[in-house]
Amino acid sequence: MSQQPPRSWRERVREDVDAVLLRDPAAHSRLEVVLTSPGLHALWAHRAAHALWRRGPEGRLPARLLAHWARRRTGVEVHPAARLGRRIVIDHGMGVVIGETAVVGDDVLLYHGTTLGGRVSGLQGEQQGRRHPTVGDRAVLGAGATVLGAVRVGDDARVGAGAVVLVDVPDGATAVGIPARVLLPRPAADGGQPQEPAADPS
Numbered sequence: 001m002s003q004q005p006p007r008s009w010r011e012r013v014r015e016d017v018d019a020v021l022l023r024d025p026a027a028h029s030r031l032e033v034v035l036t037s038p039g040l041h042a043l044w045a046h047r048a049a050h051a052l053w054r055r056g057p058e059g060r061l062p063a064r065l066l067a068h069w070a071r072r073r074t075g076v077e078v079h080p081a082a083r084l085g086r087r088i089v090i091d092h093g094m095g096v097v098i099g100e101t102a103v104v105g106d107d108v109l110l111y112h113g114t115t116l117g118g119r120v121s122g123l124q125g126e127q128q129g130r131r132h133p134t135v136g137d138r139a140v141l142g143a144g145a146t147v148l149g150a151v152r153v154g155d156d157a158r159v160g161a162g163a164v165v166l167v168d169v170p171d172g173a174t175a176v177g178i179p180a181r182v183l184l185p186r187p188a189a190d191g192g193q194p195q196e197p198a199a200d201p202s
Contacts, residue, residue: 012086016040019087023109038074039090039110045070049080082116085137092143102132105155111143119149119166136171 020033020040027033033040045066052063063080071077075094078084082098085106090096092112098104102116118131133147136154142161147153154171163180174183 013044015087016043019089019107023089024091037093039076039093039096042070042074042076042078042090042093042096043084043088045074046078046080046082046084049078050082050084053080082132099132101130101150103134105135105137105139107138108135109140111141111145111161113144114141115146115148117146117148133165 049063049066052059078098079100095113145159147165160176165180
């Protein structure tokens with residue numbers, strides 16, 4: 001059952017801090033998290049920038065300036081138009097890049113160096129519509145993982161450290177390697193070990 005959304009910004013802040021305490025074994029207190037977590041600071045700055053962005057043309061420049069300031073302060077670059085869910089944890093943070101049309105679900109864990117980037121030729125006419133990844137709920141993206149293009153990383157999926165993902169990753173699957181290959185979870189009767197999908201017979 002999905003949780004009710006926070007009723008106030010204080011509840012949202014508490015939820016964010018609790019998520020870091022739950023996912024980061026190096027975090028020992030709420031005060032420590034609030035004062036020293038660059039990933040959390042980047043997330044909060046993004047929420048403010050995204051709110052400005054949604055105001056329309058008059059909010060776009062302030063949103064970009066706030067996002068630029070946050071990148072300089074935290075090492076995390078998130079375009080203000082990107083849509084981020086609840087209880088996201090950006091661990092360490094340095095080098096994380098999230099593009100304009102990216103969508104990230106709830107309870108996602110992003111390690112340092114993660115990139116959610118676009119795949120375009122650079123021609124203006126080809127840059128319309130969604131060109132960045134969608135990441136499902138509870139996904140985990142390892143350090144240095146790169147996910148490019150309008151692909152989907154499913155709910156409960158994992159992307160290994162350093163992997164380069166150019167295709168969809170199904171719910172519960174794991175993607176590893178360059179370019180990434182997708183390992184599907186085996187049924188419990190098979191021992192629960194991941195397996196590669198069968199080759200396309202066509």
